[in-house]
Amino acid sequence: MVEKRIPQLLVEDNKFCPGCGHGNINRVVAEVLEEMGLADTTVGSLAVGCACLMMDTFGVDWIQAPHGRAAAVGVGVKRVRPECCVFTYQGDGDSLAIGLSETLYAAIRNENITAIIVNNGIFGMTGGQMAPTTLSGQRTTTSPKGRDVSITGQPLNIVNQCRQLPIGYLARGSVASAKDINKLKKYIRAAFETQMSGGGYSLVEVLSPCPTNWKMSLEKSLEHIENDVKPIYPLGEFIKKGEKTDA
């Protein structure tokens, strides 16, 4: 049996709940950064949410922005240190609610950074409130009867919002299966390659389970992503090297 090496960037065990998708995403990002030789020159920008649990366990330089502002802060870092690999790592509540303006304007300006957005359909860290990505009919602590889109509007699809923009790379992946994780690694690598070749803004949204706040076992959480989340948020690469794909 081949032993799989743990990336050195993962300096401590992660602090996420058992079964949380953030842990898989951390591992994929760490593997890609190491394989690309970027481990020592990467700066991560994050703000609030369970993403912040990475700051002690994921060994790049971190800068913490106010809630929602990771893209603005990341852009500032990249502009003064263009030789660095700069990525934002944010939840859907942080990046697409209070931070939507910063997220979209970084894309509109085609800033040369990479955004990783973790879509678990809720505000995880604060106890499972409704997020922009919450599905129609989904029960959360602030939509106990299920999200009523006649009141809240439709779930926000950041891939569709960015698809018309002149950006370098756009993809949506998932950590719901080993096959999905392998594909996600390709997407994250393509995003970082886009940035390091000066190809402009790259964004990878990742469908991710929050078993704690979904109040589901991990097994049920993965079934939920497969059966309910993916039909609304399909996976694929939507922009590559600045060109729209047929996905």
Ligand SMILES: Cc1ncc(C[n+]2csc(CCOP(=O)(O)OP(=O)(O)O)c2C)c(N)n1
């Ligand atoms: C100014 C401000 N308002 C509210 C909060 C409370 N808060 C902490 S985390 C969070 C959102 C977390 O949700 P998400 O970004 O989806 O991350 P997740 O935990 O789901 O990965 C909020 C609103 C805060 N930290 N700062």
Ligand code: SF4
């Ligand atoms: S609350 Fe949800 S998103 Fe946060 S660490 Fe736990 S499972 Fe992960």
Ligand SMILES: [Mg+2]
């Ligand atoms: Mg979330």
